[in-house]
Amino acid sequence: MAEFRSWRPGRPHAENRVRMGQGENIPPTKFFDNLTFIGSTYVGCFLVETSEGYVMLDNMCNKDAQYIEQSMIEAGADPADLKAILITHGHMDHFGNAGYFREKYGTKIYMSEIDAAWSKNPVSLPPNAPLSDLRQFDIDGYISDGEIFRLGNMWFECVWTPGHTPGCMSFIFPVWDEGRAHIATLWGGTGPVKGDRKALEDHIQSSYKFTEAFTARGADVAISTHPFVDNAAERLALCRRLADGVPNPFVMSPDALCRFQAMYTQIYKDELAAL
Numbered sequence: 276m277a278e279f280r281s282w283r284p285g286r287p288h289a290e291n292r293v294r295m296g297q298g299e300n301i302p303p304t305k306f307f308d309n310l311t312f313i314g315s316t317y318v319g320c321f322l323v324e325t326s327e328g329y330v331m332l333d334n335m336c337n338k339d340a341q342y343i344e345q346s347m348i349e350a351g352a353d354p355a356d357l358k359a360i361l362i363t364h365g366h367m368d369h370f371g372n373a374g375y376f377r378e379k380y381g382t383k384i385y386m387s388e389i390d391a392a393w394s395k396n397p398v399s400l401p402p403n404a405p406l407s408d409l410r411q412f413d414i415d416g417y418i419s420d421g422e423i424f425r426l427g428n429m430w431f432e433c434v435w436t437p438g439h440t441p442g443c444m445s446f447i448f449p450v451w452d453e454g455r456a457h458i459a460t461l462w463g464g465t466g467p468v469k470g471d472r473k474a475l476e477d478h479i480q481s482s483y484k485f486t487e488a489f490t491a492r493g494a495d496v497a498i499s500t501h502p503f504v505d506n507a508a509e510r511l512a513l514c515r516r517l518a519d520g521v522p523n524p525f526v527m528s529p530d531a532l533c534r535f536q537a538m539y540t541q542i543y544k545d546e547l548a549a550l
């Protein structure tokens with residue numbers, strides 16, 4: 276039998292598939308009963324509905340506050356009902372203008388203690404990034420490993436997954452599709468830290484740890500704040516015109532979710548092997 280060759284293009288972080296900071300806006304898209312994507316093909320955030328207002332996961336780049344606000348309104352959500360923002364990690368394209376919402380609406384901001392410090396340290400900046408990309412706003416609390424963050428009827432299991440950044444957090448939480456319950460995962464930091472042995476080793480261990488945590492929950496959905504890693508733009512486009520009875524393209528089997536997470540693990544292993 277001929278040797279198997281994958282017909283798929285390269286892994287998502289191959290140079291030709293990432294254009295730092297660039298992207299086309301995606302229309303705000305509700306794709307579960309309680310979950311809406313807001314953002315671009317480069318980076319986005321997730322609006323989660325609870326019985327006591329909204330939680331947002333990540334917050335896009337620091338020039339996007341009005342865009343997020345407008346998108347919430349388009350999605351039928353009052354920005355004044357945004358009660359909390361959970362930040363995966365201390366890079367500007369994830370904590371964005373959380374300070375804007377904190378000041379204007381009293382939204383509470385949460386991130387890990389490690390990345391709260393790290394995001395104020397110039398060592399966290401990508402090459403050539405201005406100092407103004409460091410975190411400028413105060414936060415309201417830390418989220419820690421194994422913590423269950425709750426608002427109203429919703430819960431978010433917070434898992435410390437260092438690697439992409441030292442204090443990166445990933446989340447596991449319930450979503451519903453036409454009333455059917457699923458468990459979603461948000462892998463907090465996708466890209467490998469090239470050339471950093473310790474970070475890559477941490478990233479691999481974190482990926483195993485996260486797999487164990489979401490398997491224990493029976494998770495069957497993966498989302499990412501970087502849509503280029505998982506064809507999210509194309510899948511969201513499908514969700515905007517999904518006919519009754521057609522499966523939600525974000526729902527997979529728990530086994531498929533493990534294989535998807537293994538794709539990330541392999542990226543970090545390959546980078547480590549190249550050192």
Ligand SMILES: [Zn+2]
Nearest residue numbers: 364366439464
């Ligand atoms: Zn990052």
